[in-house]
Amino acid sequence: MDDELLELQKQFEFAQQAKSSIRLSKRSVVELVQKLHELHVIDFDLLHTISSKEYSLAPEIPEDLYHLIKKAVSIRKHLERNRKDKDSKFKLILVESGIQRLARYYKKTKKLPPVWKY
Numbered sequence: 001m002d003d004e005l006l007e008l009q010k011q012f013e014f015a016q017q018a019k020s021s022i023r024l025s026k027r028s029v030v031e032l033v034q035k036l037h038e039l040h041v042i043d044f045d046l047l048h049t050i051s052s053k054e055y056s057l058a059p060e061i062p063e064d065l066y067h068l069i070k071k072a073v074s075i076r077k078h079l080e081r082n083r084k085d086k087d088s089k090f091k092l093i094l095v096e097s098g099i100q101r102l103a104r105y106y107k108k109t110k111k112l113p114p115v116w117k118y
Contacts, residue, residue: 005039008032062111065102069118071095 012032036042061069075092079085099118106112 005036005041008035061116062102062106065099065106065112068095068099068102072099 072095075088079088107114
């Protein structure tokens with residue numbers, strides 16, 4: 001792993017010092033950053049380029065889990081404004097337990113990384 005990281009670092013330094021005709025393309029840089037993210041050298045999940053394009057480095061989550069998380073976020077926003085809403089508090093508990101159950105299933109079937117947390 002260290003050898004691979006050193007090789008990537010050498011390639012990156014060479015590309016920075018090279019003339020503009022030899023520089024890395026945007027795609028190569030994105031692949032390089034993704035590889036560094038996989039090696040846990042960098043820890044951010046979103047990459048922004050100069051041309052305002054975004055590249056997500058986070059693992060894709062299944063659609064049903066995504067929508068449950070989205071629902072939980074909206075319930076939390078509602079509860080910030082309406083603290084005494086007991087029905088929403090109960091619904092949030094149900095939605096979050098559903099998220100935990102789905103996450104456990106997707107971790108077992110390897111659709112989510114084992115260290116994924118809600």
